[in-house]
Amino acid sequence: MKPEVSLRETYGQTLLELGMENQDIVVLDADLSRSTMTHFFAQKLPERFFECGIAEQNMISIAAGLAASGKIPFASTFAVFATGRCFDQIRMSIAQPQLNVKIVATHGGITVGEDGSSHQSVEDLALICSLPGFNVIVPADAIETARAVEAAVTTHGPFYIRLCRPKSQLIYDDDYRFKLGKAVTLRKGKDATIIAIGLMVKEALEAAKNLQAEGIDCRVLNMPTLKPLDQAAIIKATETGAIVTAEEHLEHGGLGSMVARVVVQNQPVPMEMVSLKDSYAKSGKPAELLVRYGLTARNIEKAVKLAIKRK
Amino acid sequence: MSSPKKCKLPLTSADSAEAEVFSLSASPAALAAVAKKLRRHIVTMTGKAGSGHPGGSLSAVEIVTALYFKMMRHKPGDPRWPDRDRFILSKGHAAPVLYAALAECGYFPADQLLTLRQMDSLLQGHTDCNLTPGVEMSAGALGQGLSFALGVALAGRLDKKDYRVYALLGDGECDEGQVWEAAMASAHFKADNLVAIIDNNGQQIDGWNRDVMNLEPFPDKWRAFGWQTIEVDGHNFSQLTQAFKKAKQIKGQPTVIIAHTVKGKGVSFMENNPDFHGAAPNAIEVELALKELE
Numbered sequence: 001m002k003p004e005v006s007l008r009e010t011y012g013q014t015l016l017e018l019g020m021e022n023q024d025i026v027v028l029d030a031d032l033s034r035s036t037m038t039h040f041f042a043q044k045l046p047e048r049f050f051e052c053g054i055a056e057q058n059m060i061s062i063a064a065g066l067a068a069s070g071k072i073p074f075a076s077t078f079a080v081f082a083t084g085r086c087f088d089q090i091r092m093s094i095a096q097p098q099l100n101v102k103i104v105a106t107h108g109g110i111t112v113g114e115d116g117s118s119h120q121s122v123e124d125l126a127l128i129c130s131l132p133g134f135n136v137i138v139p140a141d142a143i144e145t146a147r148a149v150e151a152a153v154t155t156h157g158p159f160y161i162r163l164c165r166p167k168s169q170l171i172y173d174d175d176y177r178f179k180l181g182k183a184v185t186l187r188k189g190k191d192a193t194i195i196a197i198g199l200m201v202k203e204a205l206e207a208a209k210n211l212q213a214e215g216i217d218c219r220v221l222n223m224p225t226l227k228p229l230d231q232a233a234i235i236k237a238t239e240t241g242a243i244v245t246a247e248e249h250l251e252h253g254g255l256g257s258m259v260a261r262v263v264v265q266n267q268p269v270p271m272e273m274v275s276l277k278d279s280y281a282k283s284g285k286p287a288e289l290l291v292r293y294g295l296t297a298r299n300i301e302k303a304v305k306l307a308i309k310r311k
Numbered sequence: 312m313s314s315p316k317k318c319k320l321p322l323t324s325a326d327s328a329e330a331e332v333f334s335l336s337a338s339p340a341a342l343a344a345v346a347k348k349l350r351r352h353i354v355t356m357t358g359k360a361g362s363g364h365p366g367g368s369l370s371a372v373e374i375v376t377a378l379y380f381k382m383m384r385h386k387p388g389d390p391r392w393p394d395r396d397r398f399i400l401s402k403g404h405a406a407p408v409l410y411a412a413l414a415e416c417g418y419f420p421a422d423q424l425l426t427l428r429q430m431d432s433l434l435q436g437h438t439d440c441n442l443t444p445g446v447e448m449s450a451g452a453l454g455q456g457l458s459f460a461l462g463v464a465l466a467g468r469l470d471k472k473d474y475r476v477y478a479l480l481g482d483g484e485c486d487e488g489q490v491w492e493a494a495m496a497s498a499h500f501k502a503d504n505l506v507a508i509i510d511n512n513g514q515q516i517d518g519w520n521r522d523v524m525n526l527e528p529f530p531d532k533w534r535a536f537g538w539q540t541i542e543v544d545g546h547n548f549s550q551l552t553q554a555f556k557k558a559k560q561i562k563g564q565p566t567v568i569i570a571h572t573v574k575g576k577g578v579s580f581m582e583n584n585p586d587f588h589g590a591a592p593n594a595i596e597v598e599l600a601l602k603e604l605e
Contacts, residue, residue: 026469047469048469050465050500052496053495053496053499055489055495055496057454057455057458057488057489057492058458058461058489058492058493060458061455061456061458061459061489061493062458062459062465062493062496063462064458064459064462065448065458065460065461065462065463065464065466066462066465066466067462068440068447068459068462068463068466069462069466069467070466070470071466071469073462088452088455089455089489091452092449092450092451092452092455093448093449093458093459096439096441096449097440097441097448097449098441
């Protein structure tokens with residue numbers, strides 16, 4: 001079994017490594033640098049680190065000013081504060097002028113856990129994907145996190161990268177090559193396709209394995225880039241006749257909605273969405289919350305059977 | 312209706328060395344003449360557009376004139392010259408005064424001003440840095456410009472460049488909490504290459520500032536936030552110029568210039584008249600205004 005590795009810690013270390021090579025990289029945080037792990041950068045490269053205090057709106061517009069002056073700013077805080085708290089600043093200071101700002105948000109989804117609904121970001125992907133020209137990535141493991149951060153440095157334009165709080169089992173090997181805007185086929189299959197992001201990729205693989213034992217052959221796609229979305233991979237997935245999406249986000253405006261938009265405009269097939277259903281979660285241990293709110297391999301298996309029945 | 316002419320001036324220039332630094336023999340009389348031209352442009356272009364924000368544009372005419380025609384180092388032929396001083400218009404609705412100044416400096420032909428707010432115009436209702444040569448920031452959602460300007464100032468310091476950053480804010484805009492986040496951060500980061508200018512015309516859409524949301528004691532607030540705070544008559548060139556020079560001298564502290572102005576300044580029936588915050592003069596009013604500005 002592969003080890004569990006922290007996506008946040010990988011982000012912090014990767015940012016420091018890239019920052020040592022590239023003088024244009026600057027980092028901003030809003031009093032959470034020990035949690036977002038930007039403190040690795042802050043300790044080694046303090047002159048290029050800007051602690052903005054608990055003022056996310058200001059942080060985002062400062063980042064925009066730095067980007068307009070040729071810097072590559074990475075702005076980090078928790079996902080819930082990095083989007084909703086400063087949406088207009090992201091919209092006008094970054095998206096409208098298409099500035100080269102990278103927002104890397106940690107603590108996405110409900111697996112923030114015990115802190116409860118105020119800290120659980122369940123709307124961030126809907127918000128950020130609504131903005132024209134944003135690149136949006138939800139890595140599935142630490143290795144994909146490192147590759148996504150590298151891609152954000154080498155690709156000009158606004159980025160949002162959403163990381164989860166818990167450590168997560170590695171999906172990929174060190175030689176994994178991330179391609180912006182491309183889905184990754186983790187498992188071939190012909191009876192149904194499971195499309196997953198973030199922590200749910202691991203659950204999707206487990207579900208596919210369990211379903212195989214029952215004679216159901218599932219394709220599993222990791223869709224790390226939500227924007228620009230890999231429409232070709234989704235259209236191809238319709239050949240399996242049923243699609244199930246899995247995400248740690250509200251159904252409204254999340255991965256499921258985005259995939260459905262492509263499916264209905266091309267080749268309609270039955271779909272089921274494993275996601276949060278129009279309500280906020282509560283305090284609890286991450287694993288308990290995933291069970292309570294229906295975000296497990298077991299839920300994906302049920303959804304696959306439902307979708308196949310509707311073929 | 313004829314479609315507006317497309318302006319083909321480059322947003323970036325490969326031969327920036329060849330573009331000239333803007334200069335003017337900026338005597339007070341010359342500045343006053345420029346100010347009058349800008350006022351005529353503001354009245355004419357908003358009148359032609361049939362909408363826009365003439366009041367808060369007219370109040371900022373001397374501030375913008377003093378910066379573009381005396382204080383700032385810039386190259387109209389190379390709007391993205393890396394060493395330029397930056398002007399960030401945070402009160403994006405005052406776009407007409409900036410457009411008028413940019414046109415008079417030569418960033419684009421003055422006839423473009425008559426395309427304001429029309430389809431395919433370079434000149435959007437609120438500033439758009441994607442379209443207009445010389446516009447540094449897309450604005451219109453209030454409260455963001457000072458933070459943006461701080462980012463530009465911090466980048467200048469990292470790059471060891473000596474450019475200065477000027478941000479123009481409205482007084483009503485200072486209702487926005489983000490302005491004070493930026494005020495706190497600018498002093499914290501000791502951004503002495505940053506100057507905020509407040510166009511303190513005393514009015515906002517719903518009426519006088521003191522009735523809508525009292526800002527006083529306004530200068531004390533900026534002082535308490537750690538800024539060198541200077542109050543001037545915002546229509547007096549020598550006071551404005553002196554304040555900008557004083558701002559250059561201080562080390563380790565940003566400067567705010569609270570410029571006391573009159574909304575609609577220069578046109579008698581627009582002065583202190585909130586009706587002209589967000590409404591354009593009609594044809595007759597344009598004619599009357601231009602007569603006053605002869």
